[in-house]
Amino acid sequence: MLGWKSDPHSDPLHMLSFAFIGGGFILLSAAWKVLYRAQRNHQLATTGPYARIRHPQYDAFVLIMFGFLLQWPTLLTLLMFPVLVWMYVRLARSEEREAEASFDEQWHEYAARTPRFIPRLLRQNP
Numbered sequence: 001m002l003g004w005k006s007d008p009h010s011d012p013l014h015m016l017s018f019a020f021i022g023g024g025f026i027l028l029s030a031a032w033k034v035l036y037r038a039q040r041n042h043q044l045a046t047t048g049p050y051a052r053i054r055h056p057q058y059d060a061f062v063l064i065m066f067g068f069l070l071q072w073p074t075l076l077t078l079l080m081f082p083v084l085v086w087m088y089v090r091l092a093r094s095e096e097r098e099a100e101a102s103f104d105e106q107w108h109e110y111a112a113r114t115p116r117f118i119p120r121l122l123r124q125n126p
Helices: 012-040 056-071 075-113
Strands: none
Touching (some): 056 075
16 A cells, blocks of 8 residues: 555555554454443443443444555445444444433443543543
8 A cells, every 4th residue: 555565464454454453353342342241230341441441342443443454445435434333333332322312420420431443541630
């Protein structure tokens, strides 16, 4: 893509894509463990990755998609990426309405201290 004359599987862009894809799968795995346990116990997921962001599973999907976009930048993938991100944002907001209905005050406290998608760099004291 950038005209590098090296092995395409070891160029910096490809290696960066592996970091996004691998990091996304690590985050996804950690988030799903917490979410599965919380749903089985009919609780709000607030530990693990959910302690830093409200939707780590969607952040993970975006990281994975971005990594694949770096590896295979076609017109279709360039057009679909923002559409899929927008769909995940809409899904997250819908799930937040459901969580608010189910957990009311606990949800409001959690939402007030935990950002939706982008974690704060420094942890704030509650």
